[in-house]
Every structure is written in structure tokens, then in C-alpha cells.
Amino acid sequence: MDLIKQIVERAKANKQRIVLPEGTEERTITAADQLLADGVADIILIGDTKEIKDLAVSLNLKNIGKATILDPQSYEKKEAYTNLLFELRKAKGMTIGQAAKLAEDPLYIGCLMIKNGDADGEIAGAQNTTGDVLRPALQIIKTAPGISVVSGAFLMFTTQKQYGKDGLLVVADCAVTPDPTASQLAEIAVATGRTARALVGEEPHVAILSFSTKGSAKHPMVDKVIEATQLAQKIDPAMNIDGELQADAALVPSVGQQKAPDSKVAGHANVLVFPSLEVGNIAYKLVQRLGNAEAVGPILQGMAAPVNDLSRGCSVSDVYNMVAIAANQAIAAKNK
Incomplete structure (x- = not known):
């Protein structure tokens, strides 16, 4: 801590x-x-x-x-x-x-x-x-200029020091918007990257998560993540944002290299963006309880102050x- x-x-x-x-x-x-x-x-x-x-x-x-x-x-x-x-x-x-x-x-x-x-x-x-x-x-x-949706991020201090920044990951949305549209998910991704930059002091590598990596599965839920990734990259072209990525492809260098070899984020993510509140809330609580992680938040983001x-x-x-x-x-x- x-x-x-x-x-x-x-x-x-x-x-x-x-x-x-x-x-x-x-x-x-x-x-x-x-x-x-x-x-x-x-x-x-x-x-x-x-x-x-x-x-x-x-x-x-x-x-x-x-x-x-x-x-x-x-x-x-x-x-x-x-x-x-x-x-x-x-x-x-x-x-x-x-x-x-x-x-x-x-x-x-x-x-x-x-x-x-x-x-x-x-x-x-x-x-x-x-x-x-x-x-x-x-x-x-x-809300802040260019942002229409409020979301909730957590700082997750895990015991797995090989991931994120010595085990620290910033994750969202875990608290506010149940089923974001592709454009809202894009805004959440950018806002979470900015939260990481403000609080962690590290350049964000933002992974928008899915059950598919780079076309490994076809489904409207995957399509939403693909569209959100493209929109997020347009909102903040300088930020490292990629999707759709499975959680292991986002976090584990060897898996990221295998599944998404051209990605700057895969295997190096320090910010994880979930496709829905249901996924995010369940995931952070499981990591907190089963993985003995410390969760600090929710940190509301997207507000003008x-x-x-x-x-x-x-x-x-x-x-x-x-x-x-x-x-x-x-x-x-x-x-x-």
C-alpha cells in the first residue's frame, strides 16, 4: 500500500x-x-x-x-x-x-x-x-468535457507482483453503469486510464476485456467491445488502449504475445475495463475475497470535479x- x-x-x-x-x-x-x-x-x-x-x-x-x-x-x-x-x-x-x-x-x-x-x-x-x-x-x-457517463474505479492491490505495477491494477466500471453502450464503454476506458495516470503516476495501458481476443469468438457482446475500443482510441489517441482482450491475454506477457502479438497493451495491462457492471462487480469482489486483494474505492470518475x-x-x-x-x-x- x-x-x-x-x-x-x-x-x-x-x-x-x-x-x-x-x-x-x-x-x-x-x-x-x-x-x-x-x-x-x-x-x-x-x-x-x-x-x-x-x-x-x-x-x-x-x-x-x-x-x-x-x-x-x-x-x-x-x-x-x-x-x-x-x-x-x-x-x-x-x-x-x-x-x-x-x-x-x-x-x-x-x-x-x-x-x-x-x-x-x-x-x-x-x-x-x-x-x-x-x-x-x-x-x-x-460530467467532464467529452464524457457523458459516470463510472466507478477501484485500486486493486493484489499479491501477484508480476501484474500491473507491482500487483496494482486499476479496474472499472465496478459501481455505477450497469450496461454501457459502446460509446459509454469507450468513455469509461479513457476515464479509467486518466484515473490511473492521476493516482498511480504510471502511463496507463488500458485493456477493454471480453471473452474473446482479437476475433477468437463472434458475438454481439464482442462487437460492442471492438467498437468501444475503436471509439476510445479516437477520444484519446495518445493513450495505450486495446481490446477485445481476454483477461489472461491482457495480463500475462506470454499469452498476450501468443494471442495479440501486435498489441502494445496485451500482456502489459495495468488498467482493466470490464464490458458491463455485472462482470466488473463480480470480478473485483472475487479477486478481493479469493485472491486476498485490497480494494480501494469506488473512485467516481467522469465528473467535472x-x-x-x-x-x-x-x-x-x-x-x-x-x-x-x-x-x-x-x-x-x-x-x-
């Missing part, structure tokens, strides 16, 4: 403003205290000011005073955020009254802060569902790590 240490160090060296809308959630505020102690990010906690301060005292947290605390009922920019949300959503039928009510919702406030330039990224999900976290993000922050979703079963260290990851995503976005 040396990579996580590197991600944390990069965050410390270029501190970003990360907003935590679930500011009165125990794991979240505990992680925030440690993040502030370590100087990983500038933390913004959303929640009732007294409740946050009382919780910090009861948990014996010493650094929450360094955080910015935003009370949803009485914050300074409430009217400005209401007007911003109304302007963004009035074409969809939102009234100024509805905007004013949503401008008191911490998940909406967090996204409005990012949209207004008052924060660089957001972490939520310890208390809220993925749908609740994503809804305001898609309405307010929207970092918004990451936690599992409601997350640990304090999960929150800590995801804040550092969001900070690295924000740094990468600013350096484009």
Missing part, C-alpha cells in the same frame, strides 16, 4: 479544499480530525455547528477547530447558492423556492461549493446512498484515504 502513502504525500504538498457534507457522522468527523492533524487537506464540514463541536468534544478530537464548519441553516452564501442552483436547474422546472430548500441540503451545498469555486472536491456516502450522492453532483457539477462515494460500511481509514484520493484527482484536473 505504498501508493496510498504517495497519494497522501502528494495531497499534503498541494493542499486542496475537500468538503464533507456528512459533518456530524462519527467516522467522517474522526477522519477529518486526523486529516487536519496530518495536513492532508483543508477540510470543510457541513452540519449543525453545535452538534459538530459537541461531537468533537465527546470523541476527544483535538483538530476540528482547524476545519471550516458550514451550518446548512445559516451559512453566509445561502442566498448566492440558492440563485446559482435556480439558474442551473430552472430550465428543468425548478422554482426559486425549491432551490432555496435544496440549498439547505448538505449534499447539494457541497456540490454548489465546488461549482462556485469554494471547494475542490467532495466525499460522502457514509450515511447516504450512492443515488443521493450522485444526484446533486450530476445536476450541479455535471471529484465527488467520491463511500460505502455506508466504510471505516475511518476509508474516509481518510478517499479524501487524499479526491485531492489528487483535483490536482490532476487543475494540471490538465
Whole structure:
């Protein structure tokens, strides 16, 4: 897990403003205290000011005073955020009254802060569902230029050091889009390559996976992967992307050489893109449980700014790590 240490160090060296809308959630505020102690990010906690301060005292947290605390009922920019949300959503039928009510919702406030330039990224999900976290993000922050679909990547730290970067692979989509079209799959492939570049610091070699390698089987599902590969290569011609590749052809040099001798990716993939969410979710959980791999994520990608979703079963260290990851995503976005 040396990579996580590197991600944390990069965050410390270029501190970003990360907003935590679930500011009165125990794991979240505990992680925030440690993040502030370590100087990983500038933390913004959303929640009732007294409740946050009382919780910090009861948990014996010493650094929450360094955080910015935003009370949803009485914050300074409430009217400005209401007007911003109304302007963004009035074409969809939102009234100024509805905007004013949503401008008191911490998940909406967090996204409005990012949209207004008052924060660089957001972490939520310890208390809220993925749908609740994503809804305001898609309405307010929207997807990145050239990307129409959000997906979820995992950093998979495996014990098989011969694959990826010393056993580290970036895999997607494992969390969001159930049955992507060819064009969506192409965007997921490019977005996952960019995630790998931002977090791992390695040039991505992206394999779009299938049950076929270079025409070994014929099926509409294979055709989708072939089309997605061609589209992805057009979206980012400089990125090493190839498909359709079976998992062993993507990972094992001897198999890659045998099945796809002309491929720059086959046998050298460090990014694996699954043809559907069903495949991706099953695959990463099997590798995690049967292969004793460490899975860090999901890291939401495709958004115009970092918004990451936690599992409601997350640990304090999960929150800590995801804040550092969001900070690295924000740094990468600013350096484009």
C-alpha cells in the first residue's frame, strides 16, 4: 500500500479544499480530525455547528477547530447558492423556492461549493446512498468535457507482483453503469486510464476485456467491445488502449504475445475495463475475497470535479484515504 502513502504525500504538498457534507457522522468527523492533524487537506464540514463541536468534544478530537464548519441553516452564501442552483436547474422546472430548500441540503451545498469555486472536491456516502450522492453532483457539477457517463474505479492491490505495477491494477466500471453502450464503454476506458495516470503516476495501458481476443469468438457482446475500443482510441489517441482482450491475454506477457502479438497493451495491462457492471462487480469482489486483494474505492470518475462515494460500511481509514484520493484527482484536473 505504498501508493496510498504517495497519494497522501502528494495531497499534503498541494493542499486542496475537500468538503464533507456528512459533518456530524462519527467516522467522517474522526477522519477529518486526523486529516487536519496530518495536513492532508483543508477540510470543510457541513452540519449543525453545535452538534459538530459537541461531537468533537465527546470523541476527544483535538483538530476540528482547524476545519471550516458550514451550518446548512445559516451559512453566509445561502442566498448566492440558492440563485446559482435556480439558474442551473430552472430550465428543468425548478422554482426559486425549491432551490432555496435544496440549498439547505448538505449534499447539494457541497456540490454548489465546488461549482462556485469554494471547494475542490467532495466525499460522502457514509450515511447516504450512492443515488443521493450522485444526484446533486450530476445536476450541479455535471460530467467532464467529452464524457457523458459516470463510472466507478477501484485500486486493486493484489499479491501477484508480476501484474500491473507491482500487483496494482486499476479496474472499472465496478459501481455505477450497469450496461454501457459502446460509446459509454469507450468513455469509461479513457476515464479509467486518466484515473490511473492521476493516482498511480504510471502511463496507463488500458485493456477493454471480453471473452474473446482479437476475433477468437463472434458475438454481439464482442462487437460492442471492438467498437468501444475503436471509439476510445479516437477520444484519446495518445493513450495505450486495446481490446477485445481476454483477461489472461491482457495480463500475462506470454499469452498476450501468443494471442495479440501486435498489441502494445496485451500482456502489459495495468488498467482493466470490464464490458458491463455485472462482470466488473463480480470480478473485483472475487479477486478481493479469493485472491486476498485490497480494494480501494469506488473512485467516481467522469465528473467535472471529484465527488467520491463511500460505502455506508466504510471505516475511518476509508474516509481518510478517499479524501487524499479526491485531492489528487483535483490536482490532476487543475494540471490538465
